[in-house]
Amino acid sequence: MGKxxxxxxxxxxxxxxxxxxxxxVSAWGWTVSVSLCSLVVALLLGSLVGVIRTLPDSPWxxxxxxxxxELFRNVPLLVQIFLWxxxxxxxxxxxxxxxxxxxxxxxxxxxxxxxxxxQLRSGIQALPKGQRYAGMAVGFTTPQYYRxxxxxxxxxxxxxxxxSESMNIFKNSSVAFAVSIPEMIQFAxxxxxxxxxxxxxxxxxxxxxxxxxxxxxxxxxxxxxxxRVPGFVVAGTGxxxx
Amino acid sequence: xxxxLTFFSWAVVSSFLLKGLYFSVFLxxxxxxxxxxxxxxxxxxxxxxxxxxxxxxxxYVNGMRSIPLVMVILWFFxxxxxxxxxxxxxxxxxxxxxxxxxxxxxxxxxxxxxxSIPRGQVFAGMAVGMTYGQNMKLVILPQAFRNMxxxxxxxxIILFQDTSLVYAIGAYDLFKGFDTAGKNFGRPEEAYLLAAxxxxxxxxxxxxxxxxxxxxxxxxx
Numbered sequence: 001m002g003k004x005x006x007x008x009x010x011x012x013x014x015x016x017x018x019x020x021x022x023x024x025v026s027a028w029g030w031t032v033s034v035s036l037c038s039l040v041v042a043l044l045l046g047s048l049v050g051v052i053r054t055l056p057d058s059p060w061x062x063x064x065x066x067x068x069x070e071l072f073r074n075v076p077l078l079v080q081i082f083l084w085x086x087x088x089x090x091x092x093x094x095x096x097x098x099x100x101x102x103x104x105x106x107x108x109x110x111x112x113x114x115x116x117x118x119q120l121r122s123g124i125q126a127l128p129k130g131q132r133y134a135g136m137a138v139g140f141t142t143p144q145y146y147r148x149x150x151x152x153x154x155x156x157x158x159x160x161x162x163x164s165e166s167m168n169i170f171k172n173s174s175v176a177f178a179v180s181i182p183e184m185i186q187f188a189x190x191x192x193x194x195x196x197x198x199x200x201x202x203x204x205x206x207x208x209x210x211x212x213x214x215x216x217x218x219x220x221x222x223x224x225x226x227x228r229v230p231g232f233v234v235a236g237t238g239x240x241x242x
Numbered sequence: 243x244x245x246x247l248t249f250f251s252w253a254v255v256s257s258f259l260l261k262g263l264y265f266s267v268f269l270x271x272x273x274x275x276x277x278x279x280x281x282x283x284x285x286x287x288x289x290x291x292x293x294x295x296x297x298x299x300x301x302y303v304n305g306m307r308s309i310p311l312v313m314v315i316l317w318f319f320x321x322x323x324x325x326x327x328x329x330x331x332x333x334x335x336x337x338x339x340x341x342x343x344x345x346x347x348x349x350x351x352x353x354x355x356x357x358s359i360p361r362g363q364v365f366a367g368m369a370v371g372m373t374y375g376q377n378m379k380l381v382i383l384p385q386a387f388r389n390m391x392x393x394x395x396x397x398x399i400i401l402f403q404d405t406s407l408v409y410a411i412g413a414y415d416l417f418k419g420f421d422t423a424g425k426n427f428g429r430p431e432e433a434y435l436l437a438a439x440x441x442x443x444x445x446x447x448x449x450x451x452x453x454x455x456x457x458x459x460x461x462x463x
Contacts, residue, residue: 075438075443076403080415082423083438087431090348167308174310178409185312198320206309206317 008197010163020191020201027187034104036184039166041109053117054124056132067119069161075129076173079167081107085179104176112169119165123158123199136155156227163220165178174209213216220232246415249427250436259373262419265333269415270402273340277401278394281348286378288353299349303401315323319411323385332413336405344401351393356387392456399448403441416440 009021052058053065072080084107089096094101135145137160149185177185188205192198285297306314316338323329359382367377387394406417409426414422417437 070446071442074403074449075444076406076417076441078406078409079434079438079441082434087434090431144456171308174412175407177312184311185316188313188316189410202313202317202320205312209310209313210305210308 004200005197008195008198008200011195013191013194018057018209020195023191024187024208027182027205028212030181031173031208032181032212033172034101034108034176034181035145035170036107036201038108038112039169041105042112042116042165042169045109045113047120047151048196049113050120050124051151053121055071055142062092065121069114069117072111073118075110077108077172078153078178079173080111081179082135086121087104100179104179104181108176109171110168111172112165115165116162119158119161120154123154126157127153153229153232156229156232159224161222163224166216166220171209172218245432246429247425247436249429249432254423254427260414261414262414265369265414266402266405266416269337269340269405269408270398271362272337272402273344273405274394274398275293275450276341277344277348278352280345281350282346282352282383284349285356288349291355303346303349306343307350308328311343311404311407313354315407315410318342325375332408332411335411336408336413336415340401340405344397347397348394351390351397352386354393355390358389359385371417388459391459392452395447395452395455399445401451402448403445 008020009024012018013020015023017026035071049065049068052061053069055061074162081104084103085100088103089098131149131153132145169185173183174185176183177189180186184205188198188201193200195201284299284303287295288303290296317335319332319335322335322338363381363385364377367381372380403416408415409417409421412418420433420437420440421430424430427433
């Protein structure tokens with residue numbers, strides 16, 4: 001390996017971007033935007049599917065929700081990304097013109113939605129049944145008691161698993177390298193090859209991943225603190241005794 | 243798009259897929275066994291109450307868990323040949339990577355498993371004169387394993403899916419088999435769809451088995 005040579009980051013990769021460190025920053029930007037957009041898709045879809053799976057008296061919707069979760073949980077993310085990138089645009093001509101970025105966001109978003117749906121379902125089921133009945137008893141419709149009674153509590157319960165899922169989505173965005181999204185892994189592989197300074201490139205990317213993970217962790221801890229309802233603890237959901 | 247699955251014959255299975263499937267399964271089994279072994283050691287280090295054991299284990303586990311698996315795969319592929327002083331193929335590198343990486347995840351599971359055993363049992367073991375090693379081996383770990391068996395197996399299914407990421411270093415696994423077959427026959431779309439179906443069938447059946455096992459164990463307790 002020899003000695004470090006960090007000045008390699010000041011060299012010119014010979015493209016549109018003047019230096020390697022600026023390329024790294026742009027790659028980090030791609031990682032962040034893929035992750036955040038996928039997180040939005042995953043939260044929306046995951047909430048919808050998670051709610052569907054807990055609806056009373058709608059067995060077909062529940063079955064659909066369960067099938068959704070099983071489908072997206074039992075196929076590796078890499079395969080799902082290849083399907084969205086290579087197969088979906090050919091099968092559905094409507095999707096043919098979509099940029100790869102959108103396709104990868106869908107892939108990662110749908111993949112993660114299954115996990116979030118599963119967490120939200122168990123969050124909702126962890127609530128005492130009485131809350132649902134109370135909502136019904138005061139005359140709320142089903143959408144109303146979900147909106148005003150169940151979901152506000154369920155989302156608070158699942159903040160810890162959502163935290164790790166947000167960190168996972170960040171890590172999983174790395175799989176997008178396989179379909180030429182210029183995110184950090186792609187950068188590490190290409191810049192490493194061009195400069196033969198593979199260790200330095202990997203180090204920089206690794207450090208950025210670790211920093212990003214810590215930042216998300218802090219943000220979610222802050223969110224958890226902000227939305228806490230004093231004195232509210234649901235039995236059996238807190239990890240470890242407290 | 244017209245799907246044409248006619249290229250998919252026994253010859254394709256035997257010349258492209260079986261080799262890949264064999265490696266994926268081999269990698270999963272070795273990484274699970276190795277991961278549980280080293281993961282248990284890491285968990286014991288973290289629960290030892292001695293700072294000089296706890297701290298390095300904690301740094302290792304949290305470090306591994308905050309980096310994407312693809313990055314770890316690339317790191318090991320770069321570093322292992324440097325450390326042992328001669329080049330090794332992507333397959334060997336993948337095996338070492340997965341054992342090291344999964345140990346971090348299995349150690350968290352084992353830690354939870356060990357902590358799920360009531361403290362009284364530890365004291366009971368000490369009271370009848372068992373050493374720390376005997377106590378762990380005869381009282382705590384067998385129960386921890388049994389309590390955590392469904393979680394360990396679920397992690398194994400995730401691990402099996404993650405083996406597809408050796409794509410990054412070009413190791414020949416099940417997915418690479420489909421990829422190569424699809425490219426050779428000019429039918430990549432069909433190959434990726436088939437890959438998804440095969441992975442789904444394998445993982446879904448495995449998770450169904452785990453669910454059944456979970457029920458059985460729950461009754462015994």
